[in-house]
Amino acid sequence: AQSVSQHNHHVILSEAASLELGCNYSYGGTVNLFWYVQYPGQHLQLLLKYFSGDPLVKGIKGFEAEFIKSKFSFNLRKPSVQWSDTAEYFCAVTGKGNNRLAFGKGNQVVVIP
Amino acid sequence: GAVVSQHPSWVICKSGTSVKIECRSLDFQATTMFWYRQFPKQSLMLMATSNEGSKATYEQGVEKDKFLINHASLTLSTLTVTSAHPEDSSFYICSARETGKNTEAFFGQGTRLTVV
Numbered sequence: 001a002q003s004v005s006q007h008n009h010h011v012i013l014s015e016a017a018s019l020e021l022g023c024n025y026s027y028g029g030t031v032n033l034f035w036y037v038q039y040p041g042q043h044l045q046l047l048l049k050y051f052s053g054d055p056l057v058k059g060i061k062g063f064e065a066e067f068i069k070s071k072f073s074f075n076l077r078k079p080s081v082q083w084s085d086t087a088e089y090f091c092a093v094t095g096k097g098n099n100r101l102a103f104g105k106g107n108q109v110v111v112i113p
Numbered sequence: 114g115a116v117v118s119q120h121p122s123w124v125i126c127k128s129g130t131s132v133k134i135e136c137r138s139l140d141f142q143a144t145t146m147f148w149y150r151q152f153p154k155q156s157l158m159l160m161a162t163s164n165e166g167s168k169a170t171y172e173q174g175v176e177k178d179k180f181l182i183n184h185a186s187l188t189l190s191t192l193t194v195t196s197a198h199p200e201d202s203s204f205y206i207c208s209a210r211e212t213g214k215n216t217e218a219f220f221g222q223g224t225r226l227t228v229v
Contacts, residue, residue: 034217043222044206090156099145099210101218105156 002027002093006104014112015083021076021107023065023091030096033074035065038106039087047089050074061085083113115141117209119221126197126228133193134224136207142187143209147218148180151204163190187212197228 005024013019025031035047048059055067065076074091091104116139126132136146144165149157161182162170169182179201181193190209194201204225208218 032217036220044208044220046217046219049217099147099162100159101147101208102159103149103157 001100002031002095002102004091004093004102004104006091006107009105009108011107011109012112013081013109016080017111019076019078019081019085019109021089021091021109023074023076023104025072025074025091025093025102027072027093027095032094032096033065033067034092034094034101035059035063035074035076036090036092036103037087038090044090047076081109081111083111085109086111115139115209115211115219117207117219117221119207119224121224122222123225124227126226128198128228129196131193131195132197132226133191134205134207134226136190136192136209136221138188138209138211138219141209141211143190144187144212146184146190146207146209148182148190148192149206149208151206151223157206160192165190194226197226199228202226202228 003026007022033050036044037047038044047063048057050057050067058064063078067074089107092101094101118137120135146163148160151157160175163182163184165184171177184190204223206223208220210218
């Protein structure tokens with residue numbers, strides 16, 4: 001079964017700083033990869049996803065992620081964060097043809113104005 | 114995007130009673146829905162995969178007699194926590210993927226269950 005690792009559970013940074021959140025997965029086959037965001041008091045929302053094609057994926061709110069197959073990674077980046085990016089970010093993976101979404105433990109990101 | 118609605122958002126119940134949580138896909142059909150549990154400061158743990166018209170598939174360690182799942186239609190799945198205990202207090206989230214499409218899962222807003 002697939003699994004996901006996210007490191008640095010708590011991240012605190014100032015506005016305008018750059019953000020990178022690591023995500024590594026383990027699965028033997030082809031994968032679909034996702035980053036979800038949960039703002040305080042709200043439900044999970046999709047930030048971006050990778051199914052196939054260009055490994056550099058651009059999502060909403062200026063986020064992007066790069067799929068590096070050789071490293072089993074799908075790191076999330078944003079060049080300049082805002083206070084409104086304070087949220088919890090979850091990486092998730094599902095194997096192609098397999099409906100089960102496996103989530104990482106999440107990164108709690110706090111952006112200080 | 115597609116909308117998944119969960120009801121109720123928050124419920125408090127007495128120990129020993131049962132609680133039913135509904136998950137509805139409002140504008141699409143979902144042959145498969147998923148139930149997750151999220152503990153504070155932890156990730157979402159998949160509890161079971163709910164299949165329309167058939168039995169749910171439970172993850173290892175999840176008691177199927179404790180967490181009853183019914184997926185009677187293509188837009189509704191229910192999770193019933195039977196004989197609830199304080200340790201069942203948690204945040205339960207459902208998600209659904211549109212039938213026949215290789216798209217992302219859409220999530221409900223979650224249900225906060227508190228057992229007293």
